[in-house]
Amino acid sequence: MKKVIGLLVLAVIGIFLLATYRANTMYPDQQYYPQQHSNRVAVDQDKVVSNFSKAIQIATISHDYPAPVLAEPFLAFHQHLQASFPIVHAVASREIINNYSLVYKFQGTDTSLKPALFMGHMDVVPVDQDTADKWTHEAFAGVVDDNQIWGRGALDDKATVMALMEAMELSLASGKPPKRTVYFAFGHDEEIGGSQGAKKVAEYFQQLGVNFEFVLDEGGAILKGYIKTVSQPVGIIGIAEKGFINIRLIAERPGGHSSMPPENTGPGILAQAIVKLENNKFPATLRYTNTTFDAIGSYADFYTRFAMANQWLLAPVVKQQLLANQSTAGGLRTTTAVTMMKGSSKSNILPTKASVVVNLRILPGETWKTVLADVERIVDDKRVTYEVFMNNDPSPVSSIESDGYKWIAQTIREFEPETLVAPYLVMGGTDSKYFYPLTDSVYRFLMIKLTPDIRKTVHGIDERIKIVDYVQGIQYFHELLRKVSFDNEAPSPS
């Protein structure tokens, strides 16, 4: 008996030692340690801030379909770009796609290099009428105070559009032509899905037969506390995005007076379906969490590394923790959100047609068709019918070994050596989803620091950007353009 206990104790110690060994060896430091240089181009702060403020004052709002695009603000925005960036407009060839979206081509001298595409969107979301008076400064006034630029679009996404243009204007000012061909593409309806803007732009490139070295769009940023036990800020670069589907569940019944109800009314049938869906969530995987953690795990505390390195034993605990938090749960699985319910129009009328909408955000690896089949299987009720409206498959996953990813990551580290870099799965959708037929390498990142209180101003109240962040965003793009295209001696990333 003593022998058995002794062996058991030995086994437990053995497992513990093995687990500790894994925790200490599984996460080698994956950060780049570039030579200390920052190549910060000199920026005329007053000028770039003034250009940006004017850009915010042009209310390029995307209203939900079927409202038509208001031409006037977009044309005014085009004019503002022309007036602010004379060198860009002298050098580039410009195409207007579907009336309002813009494509700029900067022809490179070395046509053996695949072109690079930088994207952004000119449109912004409206300001909620109920919240308009809660703004510190009027949303489209473009107010500049001591250290911030205020207004709708300051972060999403005029910062990208304007910083790219400023960076290119400065790059071209040296008189040196780009070596690699560079394209800029600015959509006009990203906030309502991009079907009239970015999608048409992607079709335009397909007709030209262009294949890109990489595509960079909005999405990631520098966040503090992205992983709780990593104290450094993390620059997260989006390498894939989730898909989505809206499914309307419908229950049609004979109707009649509520004094003579059937066993289940339409809403009753749908309620049962909702309970089944909420009790049978989609399976969770740590695949994408691991992709992020692999890059920065060496900076996490021992306990986190211990848990993450020993998923053979602790995966259920890790999953449970991440699923318990609404902000991390979406990275683990296809999420199920029941949103719009409809019954009859009067309290004593039995509804002839009841409906409820389920919005699901789909993990890469599944498709909207497999998700629809799963929902039908889970509900398993012949009285329910299904109607799909708006659907998009998740994107493929781009490599972190490509030159494009490495250039982006290196430049972040050069500018902010304190900031770590990691790939991540984007929860929302961006215009770049349309560009997968044109390249394997699609990334999403903008060099700005988002604290939790600034982050919630995107699509919310008091959207604003720090002037230092905006200036650094320009310098970042300038340096990235140098690596990608302008520096003939640019070493390929190690």
Ligand SMILES: [Zn+2]
């Ligand atoms: Zn955006």
